[in-house]
Amino acid sequence: MKKKTIEFLMLISLCCALFLACSDDNNGPGTPGGGDDDEQLGEIKDTVFTSFSNVLTRLVLTNAPEGEDVVWQWSMESAPSEIYSLTAATSREAVFLAGLPGSYKLKVTATKGEESQTGNISVTVKKSAAEASPYIAKIYDFLPAVGQFTNDLPAYTEGDTREDIITKVEGYLVGKENGGMVSLGGFGGYIVFGFDHTVVNVKGKRDIRILGNAFGSNANPRPDAPFGGSCEPGIIVVSYDKNGNGLPDDEWYEIAGSAYQTAENEAWYPFFLEAGKDVRTIRNYEITYHRPVSEEVADEYIYWEDNQGNSGYKAKNMFHRQSYFPAWVNEDRLTFSGTRLPENGLDESGAGNYFVLYAFRYGYADNYPNTDDESAIDLAWAVDADGNPVELPGIDFVKVYCGVNQxxxxxxxxxxxxAGAVDLHVKGISIDTRK
Ligand SMILES: [Ca+2]
Ligand SMILES: [Ca+2]
Ligand SMILES: [Ca+2]
Structure with a gap:
């Protein structure tokens, strides 16, 4: 992976000087009838910065006042392409990220009371030396939960360590769109991967697509059924390399998909409720899987318990006879946690032979076919740990975990x-966000 750098570009000359004379601290903005006669904002001189494509750059106006009552506003006046982001633009510094080289013209306005000053900022974005790949560049972690494809996708070989398995996963997924596919197993099983550049969070556009193998069934007996078939939604969590060390050790943000709060707006919600399914979204869900006592057991194969007071057994089916418990793990229990989505599978035959796994409307991995716009994600859907929307400049790292326990x-x-991931902007794919 290309060494990531966040460039702290400081203005060399004194061409951007903004002086604030403040003679009375109590005379704040909007003081009625005050007119702020004795407070003056200095001129913001035109400023030139240099940046590189797909590299986060902090635009810092030097010699500008720190005053609490100065309101800053940055805006883009003209850009050679829409593939850019301008975030945290509410102080004398802003975070800028451009996908393509060229000359970007910005405007910055500082307002204090009734006075305001405007400066023109240009950023010359040069082409980065290394070409950005639209695909996964590195696998940082992989731990599937219990599942019928665990130890199979990828295939475990006697003696494999965690590192060996991650190397296998890299062989499947790195640098490819149609390489191989890995299974995350049941609830909580996860993969952590990164791109070789920062994916730009373009305003109004979807930015990434996590590739899966979701498809729709064409023989669902339910009349006017919403989209369903083999939809196995994974929760997507994203992060950018804020500390610039090239590692996914920064704050993570969940992509708030359509059932982040509740599944009530999913078209299938009413008939799932009627069928007695568990339709709740549960935040901070936690499940522990116990190492199987025997590999020869069918129904009471792997014992699990969650933090909601539920427990049960995962069954082994006749089609997949290998161990469903990751074989390179030494611990006897595996605990996973995260947002648990509602059950999304229903036996539509009523006889146990035709299960339809319905899609959530948007915001998940392996939930809609790779060709469908709803498999593409807008990074603007990211939220912090308290559920508040965050405005990310872009992302370097992605974690995907299975979101359903069913x-x-x-x-x-x-x-x-x-089965991979795509930076839609580098790939030249433009998909509008949801209306
Ligand atoms: Ca976006
Ligand atoms: Ca699938
Ligand atoms: Ca980092």
Missing amino acids: ENGWLGECSTEV
């Missing part, structure tokens, strides 16, 4: 598959 009869558990 067994679907002979079909087995709902388990998210990951």
Whole structure:
């Protein structure tokens, strides 16, 4: 992976000087009838910065006052392309990220009371030396939960360590769109990967697509059924390399998909409720899987318990006879946590032979076919740990984990598959966000 750098570009000359004379601290902005006669904002001189494509750059106006009652506003006046982001633009510094080289013209306005000053900022974005790949560049972690494809996708070989397995996953997914596919197993199983550049969070556009193997069924007996088939939603969590060390050790933000708060707006919600399914979204859900006592057991195969007071057994089916517990793990228990989505699978035959796994409307991996716009994600959907929307400049790292804890009869558990990821902007794909 290309060494990531966040460039702190400071203005060399004194061409951007903004002086604030403040003679009375109590005479704040908007003081009625005050007119702020004795407070003056200095001129913001035109400023030139240099940056590189797909590299986060902090635009810092030097010699500008720190005054609490100065309101800053940055805006883009003209850009050679829409592939850019301008965030945290509410102080004398802003975070800028451009996908393509060229000359970007920005405007910055400082307002104090009734006075305001405007400066023109240009950023010359040069082409980065290394070409950005639209695909996954590195796998940082991989740990599937219990599942019928665990130890199979990728295939475990006797003696494999965690590192060996991650190397196998890299062989499947790095630098490719149609390489291989890995299974995350049941709820909580995860993969952490990164791109070789910062994916730009373009305003109004979807930015990434996590590739899976979701498809729609064409023989669902339910009249006017919403989209469903094999939809195994994975929760997507994103992060950018804020501390610039090239590692995914920064704050993570969940992509708030359509059922982040509740599944009530999913078209299938009413008939799932009627069928007695668990339709709740549960935040901070936690599940522990116990190492199986025997590999020869079918129904009471792997014991699990969650932090909601539920417990049960995962079954082993007749189609997949290898161990469903990741074989390179030494611990006897595996605990996973995260947002648990509602059950999304229903036996539409009523006889246990035709299960339909319905899609959530948007915001998940392996939930809609790779060709469908709803498999593409807008980074603007990211939220912090308290559920507040965050405005990310872009992302370097992605974690995907299986979001559903459900067994679907002979079909087995709902388990998210990951077959790659795409930076839509580098790939030249433009998909509008949801209206
Ligand atoms: Ca976006
Ligand atoms: Ca980092
Ligand atoms: Ca799948």
